[in-house]
Amino acid sequence: MNQELIERLFEHVKLSLDFSYCPYSKFAVGACVLCEDGKTFVYGANVENASYGAGVCAERVAITKAVSMGRKRFMALGVMSDKGRVTPCGICRQVIREFSKDIDIFLFNPDGTFQTKSIAELLPDSFGPEDLE
Amino acid sequence: MNQELIERLFEHVKLSLDFSYCPYSKFAVGACVLCEDGKTFVYGANVENASYGAGVCAERVAITKAVSMGRKRFMALGVMSDKGRVTPCGICRQVIREFSKDIDIFLFNPDGTFQTKSIAELLPDSFGPEDLE
Amino acid sequence: MNQELIERLFEHVKLSLDFSYCPYSKFAVGACVLCEDGKTFVYGANVENASYGAGVCAERVAITKAVSMGRKRFMALGVMSDKGRVTPCGICRQVIREFSKDIDIFLFNPDGTFQTKSIAELLPDSFGPEDLE
């Protein structure tokens, strides 16, 4: 992925932090997916709930939002918390993996530097759609 | 809510069905929230997962999407499945209630007729943010 | 349900509070189901997670534990938090309703007094197994 796309991904992730609803954890997370067209960015923030289990993480908000816009294939997903670098939780890895086995995950730092991991690295030997066929 | 708004809500719910990702249940659900400005419609569809528990219902996709756009107060939520009338599950009622104690839920039939329920009717004596204060 | 059974239900709910794992909310909840044989009590406590959405409430721990012991029909479910009376969240109402449409929910106070609600009262016009047939 070229530098310009990565910078735009980072900008989306940063701005999505403003939309976090996290009165319980006070831990804001922003995420953004880049669709496989290499042009469409869809971002999300964590949306918590008084019943903690009903909350939805930023990554899943971004992905389900993209799916509800007709996108099901993604090139990259970026994520960051307002406290700094963060990796997706297991639930989000499971949701990412449903749609893409080769997506790159960008773990951003507040200064825009990052580390990349493939979903195969973050959820190896995964349980997925094939297991139910 | 006036007739025109209700009709537009129904149109959004209907079109959102096309975006359902439901390979496991084959039960497509579409939902749409109308924000408290009385103008902004945000729709969603159910996004399932091979690990069933990681799936997100249409209502929650619509609401978390709206929150990630800076909306936290809603007038109405409409919902319908491709099989006909459907009511929100308990998880979705919990998420709706986090943001609005007086939102109207429109349970649409395929012909556009509907029944309305308040969230207080669908989740009476609810557990909510106040319980954690 | 006779007084003795209710007292025993309350005792189980109270003791289950000790097993709560709630480092994030600091809100301990205990629950207990009484199986339809009128003899078997199965209790649970809330088990939270750093990824809030992966946590499981006390009521669901009690019910899934009972199911994993071969029980699928219940007479009553009692619940209480260490802060006092609490009602089940929407997720738990959905799980209760899967197994019983006429179960009584006992909302206990710390002194053993209580209020009862049926699941039909707590999750009216519910989405359930019949909707998928």
Added chain:
Amino acid sequence: MNQELIERLFEHVKLSLDFSYCPYSKFAVGACVLCEDGKTFVYGANVENASYGAGVCAERVAITKAVSMGRKRFMALGVMSDKGRVTPCGICRQVIREFSKDIDIFLFNPDGTFQTKSIAELLPDSFGPEDLE
């Protein structure tokens, strides 16, 4: 872990399959944790729900059950489906990791042979309790 413990773990996993409630996926999964005392086995099965997202996997039933019995440290977790070998989904990896960073996961085949993975292998670079401190 010695051969006898592994065999007993397998026997528990096998018998837990009988308690699966999986009318939607028809995919029964059984799991069992061995607590750190090396003696206490706690098993669970998947408990599905008409609202798919409200279902709980076998691994999480076993772990939350163990926690509600006062156990929070585990040596091993075994899992198998009625169709054969299966790996834990991302949600369950997240729940396992909350309690143990060095637990061994036994992925059993129906004949009792198995492969082991550490949770660090299955959920590398994980999000966990430390991230919220």
